Amino acid sequence: MDIKGHKIKGLTCDSRCVKPGFLFAALTGNKADGVDFIEDAVQKGAVAILCRVYPKKRLNVSCDIIWLFDKNPRQRFALLAAEFYQRQPAKIAAVTGTNGKTSVVNFLRQIWSFAGNNAASIGTLGIQTSNLQSSKTLNTTSKLTTPGAVYLHQKLSALDDSNFSHVAIEASSHGLDQHRLDGVKISAAALTNFTNDHLDYHKTETSYLQSKGRLFSRILDKRGTAIINSDTTHSKQFIRMAKKSVSNIMTFGTRGADICLLESRPLADSQQLTLSVFNKEVNLVLPLVGKFQAFNAICALGLALSTGTPVEKALKAMQSLKGVRGRLELVAHHPSGASVYVDFAHTPDALNNLLTALRPFVLGKLHLVFGCGGERDNKKRSEMGRIANTLADSIIVTDDNPRNENPSSIRNQIISTCPKALEIGDRAIAIRKAVGQLVQGDILVVAGKGHEEEQVIGDAVYAFSDSKVIKASVKDTLDE
Template sequence: MRHDRPTHDKHWLSLNLPPPVCGRFPEKVLSLSDDSRQVENGALFLIRPGEGFRWEFVDEALDRGASYLVADRKAFPEIDSRPALSSRIREFAGLSLVENLPRAVGQLASSWWGFPSSFLKVIGVTGTNGKTTSSFLTRSVCRAGGLPCGLIGTVVFDVGHEETEAPQTTPGAIRIQSLFAESLRNGLKSVSMEVSSHALDQDRLAGTNFSVVHFTNLTRDHLDYHRTMEAYFEAKRKLLMWENPDGSHPVAVVHTGDEYGARLAKELERDGRRVLTYGEGADAMIRPLRVDVGLSGIRGTLRTSRGEMSIDSSLSGHYNLQNILGAVGCGEALGLSMEKIAEGIHSLPGVPGRFERVDSPTGFSVIVDYAHTDDALSNLLSAVRPVTRGKVITVFGCGGDRDRGKRPRMGSVAGRLSDFVVLTSDNPRTENPESILDEIEPGLRETGTPYVRVSDRKSAIFEAIRRARPGDAVVIAGKGHENYQILGKQKIHFDDREIARLALAESSR
């Protein structure tokens, strides 16, 4: 088994692919790619029609030296209708057809890299909110328990030697398996990863062996993609009902304080799966007994399936208590001791862009958070409100080209839980920023909370900090760790934390 740069022969091809419908298997394939721009001589190229796809990409892959192609059977009539392309494939390469290309890509990639997830403890976390913090907590717990742990998620990819900025929450199937392989090569024993509903719907995790799967919650988001909440739930459900390539099932850690989580737990139990439940209900296996939640942290005693344990975390907010409970469940599922789990919880200082406090010498607090759904914003502001003696001033917007239905709902939450709101842009993308604010405004207006519209986000942050007084809290929500803003098709550098520091420096002059 190799995890550096594998190559495979035609015997491997014959074991992993149907026989060629044209051409022949090459003696050897040197790399695996589904991006024609990255094809190298001797590559196995996967034809993946989708948004932005053009058949010229297949010609480009052949020009670059692809020696074998794989396509979905449904795409064959399109290939066959292009005589020049068909002729090139027959003469210079070969072609196999598969029934479900997205699933086949994951399975091929896993085999290509030597089934790396089978040699790791992979913990997958899914849910609308809490994935990032939960995955960071789980990595910390694994490390404390003697399982060197990597991370794949929204903020960073960590495969054991350095952290790199994550281009997306859950990468493509080929990249996922290569990250697992790299993690193994670097001596890691486990990987904590966020699993998005898009990735599950698109079968990007096919071929992955999960040890633990974790469900945090489900609230409205991504309905621009999934259309209905039930379809969104079904995508998330795929991870909890996962069957590994060897036929085994991962341990499920489920938040039963969430209605969808309660449904999942019952279904899993009926199916005979091992389930660890958490929440604040008396029936949850992992639940708080005596816990204090404040701005300085979360401390107290939990009930677990193995008895009581103490926790001491620097994370803030009641919603982070839920994330801690879930991480405790993941630690239990992996067989780690309560002492090591508690050590892991304690050793995580914070998560970038998640209730991240910006140093303020002005007597008021500034908090940057990724909250970009109505539920996440409600949790965030509900955590800030009780520990703020002055006013809560909230800066937020909604992303363009995304679920429009949540916009007035977010406006309502911001108005209900803030004393003043600065309504601004998030990532407008190709939408008119003012039109987005128009759709948020009705929900905000009906609360009666005073607000201003400042579509330029930098100006909005300056405006909020200019208005703040000692004892107040300025909450900048929506982008968190992101260091960019998407305007039209252009991505520009923009970091809420940097802008907040500039505004604070100016206000203290």
């Protein structure tokens, strides 16, 4: 990529990653201003600087430096990343929504693969493909639901080089607001659902909604298709936003015009679905429990159909879908026969859906272990406590990722509306206590962290896996 006659060899917004010939984007973040690192970037060999305006403070940099000014440097940076890496897979779908993004992109990848496409997904679980070796080769650690623009475009280019034709991406509200997806050629975009979340970042529901809406009004290709959950709050607003940019709009849900969930009947470890797909009634067994999983699956179905997958193949693929790691994942059976699950539910809506989904399978008591993350929207804590107190029979409130917030204060906010909860701060002890209470007919779900293998307490990051603690606790019970 050439800029003003100079060949750019790479680009980054992290001065620590600058190499000779790089463009450095001096972006303003929550904790630091990239302008403060311009001199450091130039010393490491940056030949071009992108920022909003020329810095007010005096800089000791060469007059040969190329300066790019833009009123929206984040968006310009993403577009430059797209230009630099150039190649992208032919079909890219993006999924936004408060809950369900990870499940939908994984289900979509499975449907595409079943139909004979070389498919991948990018999101909370990293880069996943049907080929384990490809996943290992392509994947590097990214702790963001939607990776940064450079990482994202670099990986899209690598996927295209590896002959992946179909890619599904999780589109978080943070990622959309920060323009990480700008420049991605998106063929189809879906909204799973919409409830209040991340108000610590967005401040208002309106701002949160507008960030999600950017996917449909600004990023989705004008020839693409918007797939909207007709049952969720503000669905009509999302449809209006989509109509400003695209003409192809598909709706799904119990009121969906294109894919309508007519009936969901729970079975032992699956559910019988009756759907109307483009006005044709279809019956199938979905090998997943929970109505919310049915919604995730039909959202993935809509994306698959809108990107060219034949209806019959897509419906057949749905009957062999595999659950996603850390999402209503059955990790152990107690010696009594009780089932133990982990789930990523960390919002009121997700917790409500989780407990509601498990209730039909409970013959004894429904046990719950959960907490809330620190330095995140604190308004949801009391609401989650209220939901737990209503829908679960036995509750232990513990620590999630308290970060730099007082863990005891977080737990107290939850317990204020959850009087029947037992408070145990240490998450491992809380899980062991819950496992020890199980008897025949019970179900235990440990919620909030799902697939995560770390716990953040203060500035320290500790190795921690709910699944590993559960399995060890069950083993200890067997050994007693």
